[in-house]
Amino acid sequence: EVQLVESGGGLIQPGGSLRLSCAASGFTVSSNYMNWVRQAPGKGLEWVSVLYTSGNTYYADSVKGRFTISRDNSKNTVYLQMNSLRAEDTAIYYCARGEFGRPLDDWGQGTLVTVSS
Amino acid sequence: QTVVTQEPSLTVSPGGTVILTCASSTGAVTTGHYANWFQQKFGQAPRALIYSTSNMHSWAPARFSGSLLGGKAALTLSGVQPEDEAEYYCLLYYGGAWMFGGGTKLTVL
Numbered sequence: 001e002v003q004l005v006e007s008g009g010g011l012i013q014p015g016g017s018l019r020l021s022c023a024a025s026g027f028t029v030s031s032n033y034m035n036w037v038r039q040a041p042g043k044g045l046e047w048v049s050v051l052y053t054s055g056n057t058y059y060a061d062s063v064k065g066r067f068t069i070s071r072d073n074s075k076n077t078v079y080l081q082m083n084s085l086r087a088e089d090t091a092i093y094y095c096a097r098g099e100f101g102r103p104l105d106d107w108g109q110g111t112l113v114t115v116s117s
Numbered sequence: 118q119t120v121v122t123q124e125p126s127l128t129v130s131p132g133g134t135v136i137l138t139c140a141s142s143t144g145a146v147t148t149g150h151y152a153n154w155f156q157q158k159f160g161q162a163p164r165a166l167i168y169s170t171s172n173m174h175s176w177a178p179a180r181f182s183g184s185l186l187g188g189k190a191a192l193t194l195s196g197v198q199p200e201d202e203a204e205y206y207c208l209l210y211y212g213g214a215w216m217f218g219g220g221t222k223l224t225v226l
Binding site: 035045050058094104108 | 118151155157162163164165168174206208210215216219220
């Protein structure tokens with residue numbers, strides 16, 4: 001059974017850093033497209049980043065240069081390093097996996113990040 | 118800056134048919150955008166329904182279908198059920214990156 005479990009969220013001050021983790025089971029992260037998607041309170045979904053099987057990465061313009069996606073194959077875990085956090089980064093962050101043409105087949109339950117002083 | 122646009126809200130009667138659309142500010146949506154559709158109910162994580170324009174996930178009810186219509190991606194719900202009331206999001210591919218539409222709140226009334 002595919003499972004994605006996010007962790008690492010919490011309350012952080014503006015300008016701070018946080019690293020989110022997504023522990024995967026039931027599949028191998030290096031063989032799948034791994035994504036982060038976020039949803040601000042009461043707002044729509046925003047795609048944040050993808051790590052392709054090739055190792056190529058892409059980011060939404062809103063986080064480019066501040067966020068970095070990576071994976072640890074030995075731990076079957078994907079990470080999102082978030083730096084220079086802003087109030088507008090406050091959201092539930094979801095980890096999702098997929099493949100070509102279908103990047104978000106399976107989702108975790110999300111972890112809440114709150115950026116506030 | 119690229120924008121993906123959906124109807125903010127739609128209302129449909131039980132048993133009726135409704136079409137949700139997804140437009141790209143860059144021009145016509147094509148199969149190369151690999152349109153995906155998601156359903157999200159209150160307090161839940163999103164759930165994938167359609168991938169690559171018109172392919173249904175195995176868990177999606179047969180009343181959902183995807184297509185291209187008039188330069189847009191479209192999600193058609195036929196024989197709408199009360200449990201279909203939810204927010205629906207489209208997702209389009211742009212050369213490596215992806216982008217969601219703003220979502221359509223579907224009310225079944």
